[in-house]
Amino acid sequence: WQQMVGDQTGDDVFSGQDTGAQNSQEYIWCSYCSEKLPKFNIKKVVLHCKTCVSMVRLGDQYRFVCLMCSYITINSEHFKRHVRKHTGDxxxxxxxxxxxxxxxxxxxxxxxxxxxxxxxxxxx
CATH class of the missing domain: 3.30.160 (Double Stranded RNA Binding Domain)
Structure with missing residues (x-):
């Protein structure tokens, strides 16, 4: 089971244009523990989301909880793809x-x- 909120990539496949707003900040903050993380270091962001003790998890199998919204998943590749929506990577x-x-x-x-x-x- 996965929960998805705002599944928008900001990419226009036909024009090649980025239609989403790009945030020029170099960091993102965990909304659960307020830790500051490098925005474009996907490995570090994913590791934090997997291990942050302040995040509420539905169970052991739901290892990946988004630090910015209510998305959760058991799949690391789906999670990386989701996090890029927030970082703009x-x-x-x-x-x-x-x-x-x-x-x-x-x-x-x-x-x-x-x-x-x-x-x-x-x-x-």
């Missing part, structure tokens, strides 16, 4: 243009639709 880049996305599958879809290519190599 877009590590996946189109090799044909300047399009970037927080999700690999969105970038692959962009390459196929925008560039008519079946080359699904996505740069990090």
């Amino acid at each position: 877009k590590p996946f880049k189109c090799k044909f243009c300047n399009f970037r996305s927080s999700r690999k599958d969105t970038t692959v879809q962009h390459v196929r639709i925008k560039h008519g290519s079946d080359e699904f190599e996505v740069l990090l």
